[in-house]
Each structure stands twice: as C-alpha cells, then as structure tokens.
Amino acid sequence: MKLKTKLVIAFMTVILVPVLLISFFMCIVSHFQMNRIRETYNIEADIGEIVANSSIQIFTALSGQIQEAIQVQLDRDPDQFEDVDFLRTENGKLMGKYSYLIVRKNDEILFDGHSGKIPGLRAEDLPSYEDPSSMMLSGRQMVRGQYFKFSDGGEGSVFIVTAINEMIPEMRSLAMEMVISMILVLVITAAILTTWIYRSLLRPIGRLKEATRKIAEGNLDFTLDVQENDEIGQLCTDFEGMRQRLKETVEERMQFDTENKELISNISHDLKTPITAIKGYVEGIMDGVADTPEKMDRYIRTIYNKANDMDRLIDELTFYSKIDANKIPYTFNKINVTEYFLDCAEELEVDLAADDIEFGYFNYCDEDVTVIADAEQLKRVVNNIVSNSVKYMDKSKGKVNLRIKDVGDFIQVEIEDNGKGIAQRDLPNIFERFYRTDSSRNSSKGGSGIGLSIVRKIIEDHGGRIWATSKEGVGTVMYFVLRKYQEVRYE
Template sequence: MKLKTRLIIAFFVIIFVPVFLTSLALFGFGRYQLNSIEETYGIKDPSYDTLSNSVQMVSKFTQKSFEEMQDQAGRDPDMFLDRSYLDTLNEKLSGKASYLIVRRGGEMYYSGKEENIDALFEELPPYGDYNKISDSGVYIGKDVQAFVKQMDVDFTDGSEGSVFIITSVSATLPQIKSLVRDMVIAIIVILIFTAGFLTMWIYNGISTPLKKLKLATQNIKEGNLDFTMEAQGDDEISGLCRDFEQMRRRLKESAEEKVQYDRENKELISNISHDLKTPITAVKGYVEGIMDGVADTPEKMDKYIRTIYNKANDMDRLINELTFYSKIDTNRIPYTFNKINIKDYFDDCIEEVGLDLESKNIELSYFNYADADTIVIADAEQLKRVINNIISNSVKYMDKPKGYINIRVKDVGDFIQVEIEDNGKGIATKDLSNVFDRFYRTDASRNSSQGGSGIGLSIVKKIIEDHGGKIWVSSKLGAGTIMYFVLRKYQEVPIDE
C-alpha cells in the first residue's frame, strides 16, 4: 500500500474511530451510572435527559421525601416541631446529598447541617413564596449554590413556618462526576490506542523496507554486491527498494566488467610481452652474429638483415595492435571513409599479401566475381587491417605441410561478400561462437609459433561493424576455416530534376 494511501486512511481513522469508540464508552458508562442512580436514589427509569438536567434530577431524587412531608403536614403540621422526627427526615435526606431546614416565624428552628448556614438561611424564600416555586424547586446562587424545595406550614399555635429541603450543588450526583471522569479517561485511552495503532501500522509499513535498505547499504559499503534485495508491494519505499536492487545489479555488472577489463589488460600485457620477447631475442641473436663476424659472406649478411627486418615488422605489428586496441576501448578509431573500387583495391592487396605468404610456403588463390566498377565506402587502411588479421590468423594456425589460402570476392545483391578460406587446423563447433571475443583461443596451449595478442579477430569484428557490415565464420575441425564478411555497395542516388 502506498504511503499516501496509508496517510489518507490514517486521517479518516483518527477522526471516526475515536468518535465511534467514545460513543460506545459514553453509552456503556451512561447506562452503568443510570442504574447506579436508580439504585441509590430510587428514581424509576432515569434517562440521559435526566442526567443532562441537574434541576430535574435533583427534583426527582428528593421528590418522594417531599411528598411524604406534604402528607404529614396535612395530617399533623406540629410534627415538624418534633426534633426527633426532623432528625429522622434529615437522616433520610442525607443519603441523597440533601438536608432539612425548618423556619418558625422568622427564626431558624431546625438545621440538619452542622456547618454554619447563616448565609443560606438569609437567602431562603419568605413564607408564602411556596406557590411561586416550581415543583423542581428553586436554585439559590451566589455563594450558596443550592437547590431549595419549600413547604409552608401553619402550626396549631397560630404561628407560621416553612420546611426546606436543601440540596448542595457540590454534592449533587456523584455519578455524574464519575461519568465525566470515566469518559475523560476513556477518551484519553481511545486516543492513545488509536494513535498507537496508526503509528505502528505506518511505522511497520516503512520500517521493514528501510531495514532492508540499511542492510543493503551496509553490504555495498563493505563491498559485498552478492545479495538480492526483494521488494514486495507497490508503495513508494518498495519502489525505492526495487530501484536500489537495479542499482546494485548495475554496480555488480560494472564491478564484474572492471574485473574482466583488468584481467584482459593483464592478459594483453602478458601476451604482448611474450610475443615481443621472441622477435627481440631473435634480433639480438642475429645482431650479435653480425657483431661477432658470423655473417662473413654477403649472402649471410643479407639473410641476417632480412630476418632482423622481418622480426622488427612483427614487433611493429604487435605494437600497432596494442595501440589500436586502446582506441577500440575508448571508441576513438580514426576512420577515413572514401570510395573504394573493389577490383583495384583487392588486386593491390592480394599482390602485397602474396609475397609474404610465398615465403611461408602457403599458396594464395584469388577470385573476384564482382563487377569492375563496384564501389564501397570504406577506410582503406582499416579494411586492409581486417584482411591482414584474418590471413595472419590463418597462417598462425596452419598445420599442413602445404597450406593454401583462398580469397573470393562476390557480388550478393546490395552487398559485397568477401570469403577467406584456409586449410588449417579448423575450429571446433563449440568454439565458433567465441572466436571474435577478446583473448579467446581455441587452443589453450601457447607457444612461439601460435602466439599473438588474442585481440586480432575482435579488432576485425569491430572494424567491420563500424563499416555497417557483418562478419561470421564456418569451420570444420581438421579441414579448415572460412571467414565471411560483407560490406554494403555504394550506389548513386539519382537527383530528380
């Protein structure tokens, strides 16, 4: 669940859930307190309206006692001059947070409260106000704060008096105070519970993926990229975890590429060093022979110098390959594209290559089936590098006493296809897909006759692809290999007049 959705849900939950639970608490506590009021004060079927109306409530829980007093006044008003009877009445009223006051004439005759009530007595209604007071009584405010019920009495001796039921506001309905206290506590508990639940819900939705992210960052900090960060859900943090996992994969790929790159560089240096050592050793040997006078005839001197020259060419070729390899890695191969006539170009190229192959006892055959005016757009120098690298590779793996290399140039529609075939040792089927990879060798063994930098065919593939062409190979182990590559022909586009 998305974090935005969680916050929206939390917003509504924190509003409606406390309201609902508070309503339930109010109903429960209210019913309990109403039952308590009914049992304590003898009020039949009290309601929530009764609780909300203090005057009505006070009137009800003293009403029965007031009616009994009215009956007694009708039968024998002088009973209200009997202090023992008044004490009995006052004792009943005390259980209802009330007490009794009797006034005879203008003086206080009886007080059911031991405390000083002079201030209250002065505020009591005068004789004759009974009919002006409602059945609920009257409220006396100011410093007194009490509910008063009045009953006027005419004693048999001709004196007048009033009997009052006084209910203290501060002592009225402890159940209401208890209800308010319980509701305040319930509301606090409900808010704490709701807030705690929502906090844990949102926290768990965030903390779990954050812990995964923290663990993942620690792994990356320690250089460990061999872990998987699984993310479930469609929330924002899960999306961040998925992005983090993609970043980890990219970092791991980059690290593996760097390791591979470093290994290839080390292998290249090793290969070049090995291949340079052989011609340098030969050059030193022949130079020492010349210095020691071993080449004492013109024929020997010519042979020594020619051998030194050939070995120097081998070293130059290796150095050129190394330089070109660095340009491949930085995509800075210096191409100079021009229009090249296929027939003229390959005729010159074959003539140059043939002289070198002849000295190695390898027969060269050349067939050009393309039209004499066929043209391609290519870099002549780099295309020559392609041909020389392929032929050099064929010569390197030539295992026959009499070798041959067959070069065929064909017209295949919009392309020129060049085929370079040899009768060397061939390539196993399992190795065909890897021959253009850097440093890949079909023969793991290495000696001076089959050395090389290991990047010759990868250079060939790069050049052909940069020309918009394609290269592939077919071979049969023990029989020979055929290298194919195609280049798109150049065609004049007519301009509409």
C-alpha cells in the same frame, strides 16, 4: 500509494478518527451512565435534558417524590413531624442521595438532619413563611420547602436540602470516563499512525542507510529489496539500480585491469621472442658465423622478418588503444569490390607462398558492385583473419581460400582454411578481447589475443556483421558481410 496521499490520509486520520472514536465512546459511556442515573433518581427525561440541566432535573425528581410522601404524612398527621424518631427515619432515606431534612416550627428548628459529610444550613438561610418560592439555591445547596400547619395552629415547614456538588457521582464518573476515553483514542490513533509512518518511511530509509553503509565499505554484493510503491519506494528502486550499475562498473574495471595485465604479459612475451631471435642472429654476424654471402643474406632476412613481427605487434597494440578510446581513424570511400579484393588477393598470394600455403581466390560479384568502406581498415580485417589461419595451420599442405559473393543487398566475404579448427565451445567467444583458444604461450601460436576483437569492431563500425563456422581437424570459415552502395535516384 504516493507519499503525498499518505500525508493527506494521516492528516485526515488525526482529525477524523479521534473525533469519530471519541463520539462513539461518549455515546456508549453516556448511555450507560444515563441509564444508571434514571434508575437511581427515577428520572424519565432523555439524555440531552439530563446533561443540559442535570442538577435541576435530578433535584426536582428527587424532591418531588419525597414531597409527595411528606404530603401524605402531613394530611394524615402533621404532628408526626415533631417526632424525632420519625424524622430520623425519613432523613436516613435521603442521606444516601446526598440530601437531608430540616423541620421548622414557627421560627424554631425542630430537626436538622445534616451530617458532617454534607454541609448544613443556618436558620437564617431558610426561606421565610412569607416567601412564595418553594425552591431556592443557597451556595452549593438546593433547597425545596413545603409549608403546613401543626394541630396546635403553629406554622410548620419541611425543607429538603441537597448538596449540588455531591448529589450526582455518576456525572463525575461519566466525565472521567469520557476523558479517559479521549486519551485512549488519541494514544491508539497516534500509535497506529506512528506504526504506519514507521513502516512507510522509517523502515525503507533504514534500509537505504544500511545499503549506503555497505557501499561505503566497498560491499556491492547485496540486494536492496523494494516493497513500497511510493516516492520512497521509487528512491529505493533508483538506489538499487545505481548499486547494480556501480557493481557492473567495478566488475568491468576489474576485468579491464585483468585484461590489460594479460595484454601486457602477452605483448611482452611476443616481443621477447623476435628480440631474442634478432639478438641471436646479430651475435652470429658479429662472431663471424655468417661467413658466406648466402648465410649473411639469410641472417639479415630473418632479422628483417622478426623486426616486421615486432612492428606488427606494436601496431596492433596502438590500434587496440584507439579502439578502447573510440578513436579509430576511419576514412570512408566508395570502393569497387572486384578491384579492391583482387589487389588483396595478389598480396596474400605472395605472403602465403612464403609460408608454403596454397591460396585460392574466387569472385562471384559483378564488376560494378561497390561498397562504402575504409580501404586500409578493411585490409586490416582480411590480414588479421588470414594471419590467424596461418598461425593455427597444422597441415603440411596448408590452404587458404578467399571468396567474394553477392547476397542481395550485401556482399559476403568468406575466408576459409584447412587448419586445426575451433572447438564448438570456443566458437561463440573467439571475437571477445583477449580470448585465445590455445592458452599456451609458445612462439608459434603467440599473439595478443585482440586480433579478432579488432576485426569485429571494424566490421561493426562499417555497419556489417561477422561470424564463423568451424570443425575441429577440418578447418574454419570466417564470414563477414558489407552493405552494397546503391545510388539514390531522384525522379
């Protein structure tokens, strides 16, 4: 649910829920209290009439009932209303209903039944005999009078006096219960909304705060669980994605630092080996050990070869730095496959002959087949693969074969050797940077560990693909393919 939708729901809930619940509770409470009022005061009016004019309704019903009883007594014996005991009995019936009797003969009060709990009326407050009204309101009291004649001819009147503010305790209870109901409804609604907002907003924000604190402390090994499907949930999802990317970046950085340290260690070792050899041969020349022209020529040639090894390592390191910065200087041209690989084969044959390795070249492509490639970088690919074959050659009669094949829209180059081979567990990783199947650092199998990663990078930048097959003890075949160049003809 969207956060905007939640706010709208919360707004509507604050307005509608209290209104509906208060109305519901008011109906229940008022129904219960009105039934009590009906039973107490014998009122048959409906709830609306009772609430709208409760004092008059109840007083009318109450006084009317008593008037009927008084009228019966007056018709039977009006002089009873001079009997104090009789009047006390009748007055006691009214006291429980917040009312009392006043009996007057002529202008004299014969009986006043008010108590300390109910305010009394003075004689002058009572209506005169000439007043045609039978009901009056005096302050907070309602008075209803009934006039008659005593047997001796004296004028008599009986008044029912009711304290308006005291006569209906049920109405007070009703009002109090309604107020309490409204407060409870508001409190419950607020509690529900607070819980909902806490679960929807504060809880995910708290998780975000905790996750931020962990990242600030350098701890990225945690997971931010996302349970919401709103803007806050999307924020948590984005934050978790950021944490994962940050963790990957840190891990890549650590791996990069480790690989750089390994590279420096590898290059240092591989540079130290030819330098040590050069120093030894130079010292031999300086000490006069090379005392014949043949020895001198052999020493100088060895020094030259070792210097070439150093130059190759430095060149490889320089090229690696360009790969890391994606700044490899490519110069793409249209190259004739037959002519180009024939030149490569001639150079390889000379170099491999010096290492006493047999070389074979086989071209199965037509003479007009061409590719778009960087001649210098493509030669680097072939030389790096062949150098690896020579480095790991363990046969007394080494062999390296170069085959060029036509495979539809591509040419496929295969470089095969009969060296020690590569274990199947290592084969998927040989094109990774710094991966070496032989972790030993002897001089015969040294190397930076980046040669084949450079090969893969160059081939992929040419739009090609490279892979290898190998069998331990038998040899390895490296394959790479390049797309043929085809002229676009317009009709």
